[in-house]
Amino acid sequence: MKHDAAAIRIAFVAPTLVFLIVIDLFPLLYNVFLSFTNAQLSSAAYDFVGTRNYSAVLGELASPRFQDALRTTGAFVVCAVAIELLLGFVLALALRDSFRGRSAVLSLLLIPMMLSPAVMGLFWNLILSAHNGVLNQALEVLGISGPHWLTDPHWKLPAVILVDVWMWTPFMMLIALAGLNAIPGYIYEAAEIDRASTWAVFRRITLPMTAPLLGLAVLLRCTDALKQFDLVMALTGPNDASTQTVSALLYQVTFAGQKVGLGGAYACVVLVVVIALASVFTRYLDWLAGKQGRSGQVAT
């Protein structure tokens, strides 16, 4: 009897397990394996090189080009996520109450999020084109001479940020809206009875009660923005000094430089960083769940 139950359990778990091994575990281990070799894309033959790749990576970490990539990534994450948070929250506040055509506006606002980043990058490439791009033509109508978005080194990163903001503000808005809708109406009525000012209601009720969810959205966006690659690839290419993020650098080393072994070592280092971030993330989620669980008792 007992053995049968165990067999059934294994039978149920097995497909998922096999899937995970093939898709996740094998590539991971294979990558670790490759990181100790001098494998190249162009040839099947390789030799073991011990930890030479890793010492190269560690050396690279101190190199100006990696430091630049790190700075670029940092600037990108901070600017893009901050603007998305602010814009998304303001949009959510504006769209919170129902009005005629609200759902239509909402659907339109969500479109950018639904599109493929690579395709969007290509489209924006056209929109941002200095001379015949739609954006600069529109600016011209307003009497503003638009910058050379994708060729002027000062404007390349802002251009990438602009497109990212355009893509991901709806995501922030959606989460902020969910947070706002979760605030029970009776709290606002109590505040109205208590003669609270609009500002006090916003600062002491609306903001603190949406903050946990906004925090979640910021974490999600940060982890995503940290590995920014597709927009950079589509807008300026992976090897542009002013927009080369860490992911783009990684790509450049692995594929353009064709050094699979070195790229593998890079990927392993990045993996460690990602795992660290993921643990921060899960801790935050646990904390959030605990908080929600407690306040759940208040409802009635």
Next chain:
Amino acid sequence: MSDTFLSVRGVSKRFGSVTALADIELTVGRDELLVVVGPTRAGKTTLLRVIAGLERPDSGTIEMNGADVSDASPAARDVALVFQNFSLYPNWSVRKNIEFPLRAPGRGLTEEQIQGQVSFVAGLLRIEHLLDRKSTRLSGGEMQRVAIGRAIARKPRLFLMDEPLTNLDAKLREALRVELVELRRKLGTPMIFVTHNQAEALSMGDRVVVLSEGRVLQDATPQEIYRKPRSPAVARQLGQPRINVLAVFANDGFLRTGSGVPLLPLRPDTPRQPLMLGVRPEDIALEGGSHPGTVELLENMGPAKIAVVAWAGEHVHVLVPKSAPLKQGDRVYPRFDPDRAVLWPVPERGGDAPREGTN
């Protein structure tokens, strides 16, 4: 200055096809506790929300202190509303909850005055030990006290209480009932207290308004409502155990039950048409007599017993002392107290038809 603080005049409110309030007229005095009692969905909460300004009536006016406030915001009306679900600010400490209305713009209180007021209220409601606890970590009774504390701390012009004791256990409910009446008397602020609990209505109110399906059925002192309910619906709403209501008709010198058994001698002023007769269980005596009924059930109520007597085609509930030597199957004649029985014309169909109420 008149003695009236609040006048509700001809207020109606509909939600879609549902009439919540229909032409409500009522007043509250400057130092009066008005209890509004009625079954679920009678419109009690809507009435409070309209008075507070959270809901706009479809028609009618609301006057406070002689001024029309129908278009005023809740803040301008300066009333306190204690919600049925307490509506404390979650994750704030008790102190912060009570302070919040005191920090409203235009109050201009110093920090010292605010803290003084908080301690005063905390002392009054005996919640000093809870001040630094989060409102989410309170028991139901504690939350209730904090909600009341938040309401009284700012000295509003009028208290509105929406079934504030309903969610509490029986013991706490009775204790707080007394406390609340005392507290209001001390503060001298008018209060409207909404409840579906008839005991609260009769024990707390200076005056009681019986509400049903958005209409005022009766507006009188508790004694009058209990003794002279204007309709069977009012009579059924108040009093525990519930009043006996029988269909009767006048014939041959007596008011008789549907089956012709004589109940009470006719008086000169008794109308001759079919009537409804109401008599409370404590106003019936059980004796031997010419038309006995059978004791079907004895229900122990603690200090007294309820005897359910099958008699003349009806089930009559009679309150008898605990010591009464009655047992199931006894043959008894229920004699109604002629001075305590109430007569009503037979209500029109649908209008005031006998219906089940709560409590």
